[in-house]
C-alpha cells in the first residue's frame with residue numbers, strides 16, 4: 196500500500212517523543228511539516244500516541260494560529276498587519292494583493308498555488324510595511340511593488 | 351586603513367531581508383581575493399539597531415559605518431581596507447538636514463544619544479560563536495556567582511538594583527525571585543518569556559538573535575538564586591532566526607560546561623530547553639504561557655497563586671522577560687550601585703525600544719529611563735518624515751495608549767506612562783503623524799484584541815467585540831452621538847471584570863484616543879467626516 200498520507204513520516208517523528216501530554220504542541224509543529232497542514236488522520240494518530248481524546252488534539256490545534264486545518268498553497272503570501280505596518284499603509288497593500296491574486300485574507304486558490312494571509316507582526320517593523328512570500332521578507336513595500344511580486348498574475 | 355580590523359556585517363532579520371547574507375559572502379570572497387585575511391576579519395553580528403538603513407557594515411575599531419550596502423558595493427569596501435586606502439565616502443550616512451557625511455556611527459545622532467548597556471554586544475559580536483561572548487567578558491558573572499556568592503546575596507543584589515521586569519508590568523524582579531526562593535520545593539523552574547506578541551515590537555527578538563548567551567547567563571543566575579534545575583525559553587513562532595541562534599548557544603554552552611551537571615564544579619545542575627510558541631498573543635501572559643508549555647490551549651488562569659509559588663506542573667516558577675534576564679549578568683557584574691545611578695527614582699537602568707512608524711529613523715534603541723519622548727522621537731528618531739507634524743505615539747502595543755504632543759516632554763518610565771493612561775509594555779514605540787486617523791487606530795487595536803482574546807471570560811470576549819463593532823461603525827460613517835459614552839462605559843466594564851491583563855488593558859487605546867482626540871470621534875460621528883481621510887466613509 197502506498198503511503199500517500201505520510202504515516203511513515205509521522206512515525207519517524209513520534210519515535211523521538213516519550214508520549215507525554217506536554218509534548219503535544221512540539222509534535223503538532225513537527226507533524227505540520229509533513230504536509231504543511233494537519234489532516235484529521237494526523238491528529239487522530241497523534242491522539243492515539245499520547246493516549247488522549249482526538250477532540251483534545253483538535254481543541255489545542257484550533258486554538259493556535261500556527262496550526263492549519265486546511266491545505267495551503269505552494270506560495271504563502273503573508274501581509275503584516277502589525278501596528279507599524281498598519282499606519283504605513285498595510286491595509287491598502289493587503290487589498291491590492293488580494294485583488295491581483297483574486298483571494299480574500301485566509302483563502303487558498305483552488306489550484307493550491309497561493310494562500311493569502313495576514314499576521315500580527317513579522318518583527319521587521321523598522322522596514323514597514325512588510326510582506327513575506329514563503330520565507331523571503333520584502334520590506335518597505337509599496338502598492339506598486341506589491342503587485343509585481345506576482346509577475347504571472349499582473350498581466 | 352589601520353593594521354588590523356574587523357568588518358562586521360549585520361545579519362539581524364531586518365538586514366537579512368535586505369540581502370545581508372550576500373553582502374557577507376561576497377565580502378569574505380573579496381577579502382580572500384585581496385589576500386587580506388591576515389589583517390581583516392569578516393564577521394556576522396546580530397542587530398546593530400539602525401534596521402531601516404540596512405544592510406549595515408561596520409569597520410571596527412574605527413567604527414566606520416556603511417549603510418544600505420549592496421553586494422555591488424562590496425569590492426569597494428574591501429579595497430578600502432588595503433593599507434593606505436581611505437574609507438568609501440559614498441556609503442557614509444549623511445545628516446538629512448545638512449547633507450554632511452558622518453563616517454563614524456558614534457557621530458550619528460541615532461546612536462550618539464543612546465546609552466547601550468543591555469545591547470552592548472548586539473551588533474559587535476558574532477552571536478553564533480561562544481568564544482566571542484567569552485572574549486567580551488561573558489560567563490564571568492556566572493563564575494563569580496557560582497564560586498563566590500550565596501543565593502541570598504544574589505537576590506539581595508538584584509533587589510538593591512531596583513530592577514523592574516521589562517516584560518510589561520514592571521514588577522520588581524528581586525521581589526519575585528525572593529518569593530520563589532522561599533517556596534519550599536525540590537523542583538523549580540525558570541522560564542524566559544520570548545513570546546513578544548506586541549505588533550510593532552522587536553526588541554526581544556533582537557536580544558535573542560544578537561546576544562543569545564546573555565539570555566542564557568541571566569537564566570543560569572536566576573536558576574541558581576531560586577534553586578531551579580530546569581529552564582525553558584519560550585520563543586515566538588515567527589522568530590526562526592532567534593530559535594536557530596538560541597539552539598546553537600545552548601549546545602555551545604553545554605560543551606563548555608556552563609550547562610549540565612555540576613556546573614564549574616560548584617555542584618549546581620541546570621538545563622535549558624527551547625519551546626516554540628504556536629502563534630497566540632495571549633500566551634505571552636505568564637499563566638497562559640505555562641498552560642501552553644504543558645501542552646494545553648493557552649488560557650490564562652486567575653492569580654494568585656502566582657507562578658513564583660505555583661507555576662509549571664504546580665511547582666514554583668519564575669517567568670521573566672528576555673531583557674530582564676539579559677540585564678542580570680550586567681547588574682551582578684557592575685554592582686547594584688552602578689545600576690541605580692541610571693534612570694529615574696522608581697525606574698532604574700535603561701530601556702530598549704523598537705522605534706517605528708512615522709519617524710525618520712526606525713530601529714532598535716536603548717536609552718536611560720527618564721528620557722523624554724521628545725528626545726527619543728526627535729533627537730534619536732530624527733523627527734517626522736516629509737515635513738509632516740507629529741500627532742501621537744503609541745507605547746505598550748495593544749495594551750497601551752496613544753499619547754498626544756502635550757506629553758512630549760514627559761520623562762518616560764513605568765509610572766509616568768501608566769499615569770498618562772498608557773503603559774511601558776515590552777517596549778514598542780510607534781510614532782504617528784497628522785495622516786494617522788485615531789479612530790481607525792483604536793479600531794485597529796480592538797480588531798487585534800478581539801481576535802486574540804482567548805474567549806474564556808465574557809467581559810473580554812464579548813466586550814472587545816462590541817467595542818470593535820462600534821468603532822467599525824464610526825469609521826464607516828454610521829456612528830451615533832451616544833457611541834462615545836457607550837464606548838467608555840463598555841471599556842470600564844471590560845477593564846474591571848476581565849480575568850487577565852489582556853482584557854484589563856484592551857480598552858486603553860479606546861480610552862486614550864477618546865481622552866486626547868475626542869474631536870476626531872466627533873467629526874466622524876456628527877459630520878460623517880474623517881479629518882485625515884483614512885476612513886473612506888463618504889463612498890460607503
Ligand SMILES: Cc1cc2nc3c(=O)[nH]c(=O)nc-3n(C[C@H](O)[C@H](O)[C@H](O)COP(=O)(O)O)c2cc1C
Nearest residue numbers: 515516517543546547634635636670671674851852
Ligand atoms: C496578553 C499579555 C501578553 C503578554 N505578553 C508578554 C510578552 O510577549 N513578553 C513578556 O515578557 N511578557 C508578556 N506579558 C507579561 C507577562 O505576563 C509577565 O508579566 C512577564 O513575562 C514577566 O516578566 P518580567 O517580570 O521580566 O517583566 C504579557 C501579559 C499579557 C497579559
Ligand code: FES
Nearest residue numbers: 275277280317320
Ligand atoms: S508591524 Fe509589521 S513587521 Fe512588525
